[in-house]
Amino acid sequence: MDISTLLGLLFAVGLLFYSLFAGSDGDIVGTFLDVPSVMMVIGGSIFTTMLSCRFEKFLAFATITKNAFFNKGRKPAELIRQVVQLADVARREGILSLQNTITEIPDPFLANGLQMVVDGTDADTVKQVLDMEIESIDQRHSEGRSVPDIMAKYAPAFGMIGTLIGLVVMLKNMDDPTKIGPGMAIALLTTMYGAVVANVFCLPIVDKLTVKHDEEMLYLDVAKAGILGLQAGDNPRMLEMKLAVFLSPKQRATLESTEKA
Amino acid sequence: MDISTLLGLLFAVGLLFYSLFAGSDGDIVGTFLDVPSVMMVIGGSIFTTMLSCRFEKFLAFATITKNAFFNKGRKPAELIRQVVQLADVARREGILSLQNTITEIPDPFLANGLQMVVDGTDADTVKQVLDMEIESIDQRHSEGRSVPDIMAKYAPAFGMIGTLIGLVVMLKNMDDPTKIGPGMAIALLTTMYGAVVANVFCLPIVDKLTVKHDEEMLYLDVAKAGILGLQAGDNPRMLEMKLAVFLSPKQRATLESTEKA
Amino acid sequence: MDISTLLGLLFAVGLLFYSLFAGSDGDIVGTFLDVPSVMMVIGGSIFTTMLSCRFEKFLAFATITKNAFFNKGRKPAELIRQVVQLADVARREGILSLQNTITEIPDPFLANGLQMVVDGTDADTVKQVLDMEIESIDQRHSEGRSVPDIMAKYAPAFGMIGTLIGLVVMLKNMDDPTKIGPGMAIALLTTMYGAVVANVFCLPIVDKLTVKHDEEMLYLDVAKAGILGLQAGDNPRMLEMKLAVFLSPKQRATLESTEKA
Amino acid sequence: MDISTLLGLLFAVGLLFYSLFAGSDGDIVGTFLDVPSVMMVIGGSIFTTMLSCRFEKFLAFATITKNAFFNKGRKPAELIRQVVQLADVARREGILSLQNTITEIPDPFLANGLQMVVDGTDADTVKQVLDMEIESIDQRHSEGRSVPDIMAKYAPAFGMIGTLIGLVVMLKNMDDPTKIGPGMAIALLTTMYGAVVANVFCLPIVDKLTVKHDEEMLYLDVAKAGILGLQAGDNPRMLEMKLAVFLSPKQRATLESTEKA
Amino acid sequence: MDISTLLGLLFAVGLLFYSLFAGSDGDIVGTFLDVPSVMMVIGGSIFTTMLSCRFEKFLAFATITKNAFFNKGRKPAELIRQVVQLADVARREGILSLQNTITEIPDPFLANGLQMVVDGTDADTVKQVLDMEIESIDQRHSEGRSVPDIMAKYAPAFGMIGTLIGLVVMLKNMDDPTKIGPGMAIALLTTMYGAVVANVFCLPIVDKLTVKHDEEMLYLDVAKAGILGLQAGDNPRMLEMKLAVFLSPKQRATLESTEKA
Secondary structure (H helix, E strand, C coil), X not given: CCHHHHHHHHHHHHHHHHHHHHHCCCCHHHHHCCHHHHHHHHHHHXXXXXXXXXXXXXXXXXXXXXXXXXXXXXXXXXXXXXXXXXXXXXXXXXXHHHHHHHCCCCCHHHXXXXXXXXXXXXXXXXXXXXHHHHHHHXXXXXXXXXXXXXXXXXXXXXXXXXXXXXXXXXXXXXXXXXXXXXXXXXXXXXXXXXXXXXXXXXXXXXXXHHHHHHHHHHHHHHHHHHHHHHHCCCCHHHHHHHHHCCCCHHHHHHHHHHHXX | CCHHHHHHHHHHHHHHHHHHHHHCCCCHHHHHCCHHHHHHHHHHHHHHXXXXXXXXHHHCHXXXXXXXXXXXXXXXXXXXXXXXXXXXXXXHHCHHHHHHHHCCCCCHHHHHHHHHHHCCCCHHHHHHHHHHHHHHHXXXXXXXXXXXXXXXXXXXXXXXXXXXXXXXXXXXXXXXXXXXXXXXXXXXXXXXXXXXXXXXXXXXXHHHHHHHHHHHXXXXXXXXXXXXXXXXXXXXXXXXHHHHCCCCHHHHHHHHXXXXX | CCHHHHHHHHHHHHHHHHHHHHHCCCCHHHHHXXXXXXXXXXXXXXXXXXXXXXXXXXXCHHHHHHHHHHCCCCCHHHHHHHHHHHHHHHHXXXXXXXXXXXXXXXXXXXXXXXXXXXXXXXXXXXXXXXXXXXXXXXXXXXXXXXXXXXXXXXXXXXXHHHHHHHHHHHHHCCCCHHHHHHHHHHHHHHHHHHHHHHHHHHHHHHHHHHHHHHHHHHHHHHHHHHHHHHHCCCCHHHHHHHHHCCCCHHHHHHHHHHHHC | CCHHHHHHHHHHHHHHHHHHHHHCCCCHHHHHCCHHHHHHHHHHHHHHHHHHCCHHHHHCHHHHHHHHHHCCCCCHHHHHHHHHHHHHHHHHHCHHHHHHHHCCCCCHHHHHHHHHHHCCCCHHHHHHHHHHHHHHHHHHHHHHHHHHHHHHHHHHHXXXXXXXXXXXXXXXXXXXXXXXXXXXHHHHHHHHHHHHHHHHHHHHHHHHHHHHHHHHHHHXXXXXXXXXXXXXXCCHHHHXXXXXXXXXXXXXXXXXXXXXX | CCHHHHHHHHXXXXXXXXXXXXXXXXCHHHHHCXXXXXXXXXXXXXXXXXXXXXXXXXXXXXHHHHHHHHCCCCCHHHHHHHHHHHHHHHHHHCXXXXXXXXXXXXXXXXXXXXXXXXXXXXXXHHHHHHHHHHHHHHHHHHHHHHHHHHHHHHHHHHHHHHHHHHHHHHHHCXXXXXXXHHHHHHHHHHHHHHHHHHHHHHHHHHHHHHHHHHHHHHHHHHHHHHHHHHHCCCCHHHHHHHHHCCCCHHHHHHHHHXXXX
């Protein structure tokens, strides 16, 4: 987890607890904890999400969340340097000379793609296989994102159902006016829980996964363009220029400065 | 129904009833059941959905729901093994030798596609017919999903209309203040029913149907790619590699381990 | 109107009136009718829709609604039988022999398309004209749907504006507390009217029109594929197989059973 | 402005004022006008829209609105007759004979297109230039629509902010219970203003502009198809048939009846 | 910042403060400032956005906002004049003669594109590189826009959470009725803060960035069409006509009048 994500999480949850603490004069548990309400909202949204999703995806939720926060983004600038180097080697020593290097490449997408090139697979087939692989990764990511997304939809719904149940109960028993306030307070707790679950936990995870996904897609697009250019026997300088187009001006500057160094 | 879906359903509905039970000190029926309100919300959303949909689709609702929960997902990994085997046979004994095997294939999509290949239909026509079939299945699924989807839209609307009717009645007759609370409680019941129908029943069915649909589409894409590769006389190893691209890394690992075994 | 649509409409409106009747102890008019509120919501949404739409479309609203409920869906299975028969005739007696049959075809889309084929128009032009015709029908339908759709948007908005006007009036004159209740009841009536107009009338019409539109599009796709196949001189059996792909498995079974009969 | 639009506007605004008049026993200004609230909602949404838009677009708002209501829709049926006439002339006297007629065509899109044809520009370039022009008109229209669209988004938001400010002020000073009602009435006024600005003014303008835009796009599509057909030397009868496809059955009937006359 | 944007900002914020000032009889701080509420809404939405975004993007927020307001829009009309001039030179002195001019072009997109043309890169590669560059700029812009967009989503959510916390606290301690009003006032403050942050700050920035983005995309489309036309050796007059199509009629008039001058 990069330091900024950690700080964002700490401060967001910290602020929430500070508000609860300040509001309740320190008695957070007594004021804001109501076990049946917690069960209703947290349990209800978890079990409904379980109903709505493929079960393996649901179980993979922990992994997905971990990836959202701990997985290091892949650096397309590094990839470009690597591909240009490989293109240099291929130009000088022939494309078959890449065979040994491939086994040392940790990224399976790049390794598989280069293997096909070395095996002499024709360009159309390589492009088709890489496109299908990218599409398939795209779809798996969007499935993974659907778990926190669905939970963010059901948590506020169960919060509202809980509040309606609480209000009905309270309104049916209005004999003692002194109980109206606390009754309504408890009724509102479920709505609050639902809003917190959706907005402080689920939706930021969805947003973060979307960002990671976009980074990965960019990386894969660069890798695909690199593999195809390498197969086409592109001039390494030309290839670098083509791939650099995927980078932001800032990343491109880094790429150039490292090169000159 | 896989065990997880069953548990999800049981626990979600269980939690709801627990909340109702706890809220009403055990008298769920007396506190939360109001027959005219139930009729208004359940009946209103059912009849409006009946108005909005094609009638056969509406009647098929039970079947659709059953499919959402009981239909076993199809396994693309098994399909790949089957197709690779068929490609092996076709390579060794000629494509006509598949004729006998086809009649034993339970899946009509795969069987029809292979039949066309054996009949010597040209590749473009095969691709076109398979594409049209996939598109047509896609459309039938989205029509099926529309029944719970439309109901999820009308249930909260009828809940709100019911609550407004209840509030108007209550506000017109405010002579006896002791009746205000119970009157409002009953008015709120329809909103609660609408939220429960939409969020605990209809929307999870829609979500589940979407998941099943995505699985089926993946399966059909694999089958189509397999049939076309088989017709093109692809090398079985090459074909397997092409089809494996559709699988997640985990499924792919399973595919490979089973093969080696 | 098929019997199910009639029942859906009767029961949905019936339930609504039952609720109003039960709520008001039978005095629906006295409790729920407020003429200025009706004028505000019904009139406001009608006139704003009139402002928002092309005038002829607005006037065509009655026709559109009638079509939504009374127009018989077209049966693609029947169309397929008809096209296959025509293909049989064309194969045996030449395509020019269709000239007499064309004049008896009631559907102008099919008739025009076949006329072009008989006239010897080249295949690309036929396809282009049919595509343009389908697109143009698609657009006219979506324009027709826009009238109830826009009304469904403005009715709740005018309901809310009416309620806000009512609340402001009531709050300004709170001298007599006994008038608060009835004042608020009347204020809420406009919101109720808006919700009923949108959810019981406009939106089901939009949904029904969408269903009819999808059916019509399927029919036109079948007709187009049939005309083009007939022009290409497709084998009638092959053509039937191609067109049958558009049908659901159930419709396909009907098609086959009728044939064998 | 066609008579129907005028009536729609008059009646919608009339009904609104009737409601305000009836609600306030005739004292509209005293009951419903609060100058700071008007400034907050109208001013706030205007200035935020000014912030959000390109300035020239913002200034063009008056023109855009005028066009929405006063601009006569263009008639594709007339255009078709004109194009068929031109095709007739081109067929008899050669395409160069159109030169004189072009200068008399008021519509710049048609005139420019025909000029290119007369100049002997090749068909691909003509198609490309016309496509780019259509896309560019499409984009300018959607920019024009964005002004009332953005205003319809900010008006209710400023209405809500105003109401919240009013409620906070009222709740802080609850010493005198007789002031609660009127205070809340004024607080609610901003919400009402926001709803009226959005739903009675901005959104109908957006809807109307969309309708006009669709009409214009249809007109341009017909013109493009006409220019290209004319260049390709299409038979005038054939060209008319091709273009008639863009019309609704009713417009087509008009086209045919006028011709025969 | 053009004068209109400045005025829009000043007046929108000015109106808001005027409302706060008028509402609180001048004591804005005492009535509307509640430090924990500010921390909850501003802090909560900032930290959650930090969690949701790529960190560099989050840090770039200030730059993004500055660009939204201060960056001068690029003028496509000027670009067209420049490209037509270059085409003139290229036609007279050969395409290599552009080499010196390129180094003086400040815009890197145009300079890089022309450099490729001068270097003799083939037309397909040039088109491909320019397309990839445009797509990559498109994506970077949409990422930049996502920061204020995400903040506009979380600010109202934290506002609602804050209000719910405040209401629960207030309802639990209803012993002293005189404290109900002020307690609720403070509870509502967070909702107000959330609405102001979203609607007065974040959303107008998003809208403005969208406008700037559309302008930039138009500029890049013109530049791309110009570079490709120049490479194809288009006649300068023809090229100007092609590019002028991207302009609005008004801009086109300016272009023509400047030319004649």
